[in-house]
Amino acid sequence: MYIGLDLGTSGLKALLIDDDQKVIAEATAPLTVSRPHPGWSEQSAADWLAAASAAMDGLAAASSLAGVKGIGLSGQMHGATLLDASQNVLRPCMLWNDTRSYQEAAALDASPAWREITGNIVFPGFTAPKLMWVQKNEPDIFAKVAKILLPKDYLRLWLTGETVSEMSDAAGTSWLDTGKRDWSDVLLNSSDLTRDHMPRLVEGSEVSGTLRKELADRWGLPAGVVVAGGGGDNAASAVGVGVVKAGDAFISLGTSGVLFAASDAYQPDAATAVHTFCHALPGTWHQMGVILAATDALNWYAGLVGSDAATLTGDLGASLRAPGRTMFLPYLGGERTPHNDAQIRGSLTGLEHATNRSAGTAAVLEGVTFAIRDCYDALASTGTRFDRLIAVGGGSRSDYWLRAIATALNMPVQVPVAGDFGGAFGAARLAMMAATGAGAEIASVPKISKVVEPEKELTTAFAEAQTRYRDTYSALRGLS
Structure with a gap:
């Protein structure tokens, strides 16, 4: 069996499938968005963990999880989850639809290197301009930033203790060399950051870590359950729908x-x-x-x-x-x-x-x-x-x-x-790939x-x- 966790904007969904990709159980937990100013859109990372806990509790109540082999992650993209050296969250996460950093985005986009390396315009909702906004408007917080994670990857940190991301989500930060599938030192340095601020990268169908023992024990999962790289919400949904x-x-x-x-x-x-x-x-x-x-x-x-x-x-x-x-x-x-x-x-x-x-x-x-x-x-x-x-x-x-x-x-x-057949289902398919070594052939069209x-x-x-x-x-x- 395999679990997919999809961290959306309005809620978190947990889905359990068997080896034939049949849905066995599902559970959801709601989330809310804070909009303290026009153009702002934020969530508390602690709320994501509470929602994930509730959804996993619901899944465990609906079905035995003793046969689970892997967990996959899907999530809203672009969010700036800022951690200090002790992995404490420094501020509410600015979400994908937060447009306060439009001036910073325009400034970055004016430099040809950003489009040349990432293949994309630097949009205000992307992660890099958000960090520039923090540097300008909240310098004390920027000075404490030790690691930058995307929303689903903060869930991964909680599940595994590892700071890891994967290519599809990382491509939405404006710091990835999208053709080479690697962080760009040029763009990171332009943001007064280094690779040390970034999570390790894996492919979405690869193993990123294993579930922490205390969480496995809590939900009745076996030891050694792998957590797949997963995907940004749309890439995971694409895997789900073939x-x-x-x-x-x-x-x-x-x-x-x-x-x-x-x-x-x-x-x-x-x-x-x-x-x-x-x-x-x-x-x-x-x-x-x-x-x-x-x-x-x-x-x-x-x-x-x-x-x-x-x-x-x-x-x-x-x-x-x-x-x-x-x-x-x-x-x-x-x-x-x-x-x-x-x-x-x-x-x-x-x-x-x-x-x-x-x-x-x-x-x-x-x-x-x-x-x-x-x-x-x-x-x-x-x-x-x-x-x-x-x-x-x-x-x-x-x-x-x-x-x-x-x-x-x-x-x-x-x-x-x-x-x-959305993000949670695609994440579960990616978990199956990571746990079994299967390839894209299991991502069939429904x-x-x-x-x-x-x-x-x-x-x-x-x-x-x-x-x-x-x-x-x-x-x-x-x-x-």
Whole structure:
């Protein structure tokens, strides 16, 4: 048996699978986000440990863990978890959607070395500019920093006593030479840091350490359980859904929106604002377009109109309609791909007497859909292939939304059978690889329950609305 732990923004999930990759048990624990100032987003690392403890306790209560051979880790990326020489946490972790360091990010990105070495723009949400912000605004804390860990890797420290990361998550720090899959001394030194501040690197399917005896005893696990390198949340989800070779892609409609395509070669194009990262498997990379608010935008609108997301999408019915005059730009906290604009904010325009709650819901789903189409075009411009597209995440439960996406992309969208094929499942698969020596062949695509085809009679209407969307962004940017 194998365990996957997925440290998300809103909660931590623990999943137990058997040797046939059948889910045996699962448990979750909630997490909250602190936003003390506009653009700030923080969590306490102690809350992650409490959530992991609770989820593992729940897993142990649901099933015997005596046969567990490995644990894999998945987690939210980019978070700056700062430790002193005694491994004490120095401040709350600045999360992936924290944009306070936009000025520091721009300053780093102005130096050509950062894009040349990492293959990416230095985005405000990445780890390196966060450290520059701390150096500038909290110098006493910066002076005490002895080790910098990503969120899931702080869990690893607790589980194993080891300070280790892996390639897919490390690629989101802006300190990794993504092509060479190693820390860049040039970029670290530019940040007044050295390799000593960084965790040791392994591949996601390799062993990073073994579970501490006191934790194994607490949950009834055998001695010597290995902990795999794991992966950043999207890379782990890709392993979970079988997107591990060129031509395979998935779209994730979660808090953020992600269009993820696997690649067997390193092919960066930073100017597109496409993320080019290492995959969680050796010798593979991936490209990714990211929007910061997907279901987060729908949940915001639901709160605004006093409803819930499921009711709003359900009220639309199953039949896709042409986009109306009302248009929504989902930039509630800035945007990454393709704009790299931390200061832009959302907009709901084209309101008229005929605009009702359902029209607003449709506009929100369409706005996120158009943002995803922007990501698709950015990835395609780099030469990325899309032979197959799989939909995952909470938003994929909306048939209306999937029809809109398939029509906007003019590409079929495959929907897996009911089940959890996300980060926790991918992490468990990586644990299986680490414990058994198995390779990518175990990361198969799940059974597909349905294929959502583009609605050809509406592709022109969606293309025209896409143009209006982009024009609206240009006008909004001119005002920001």
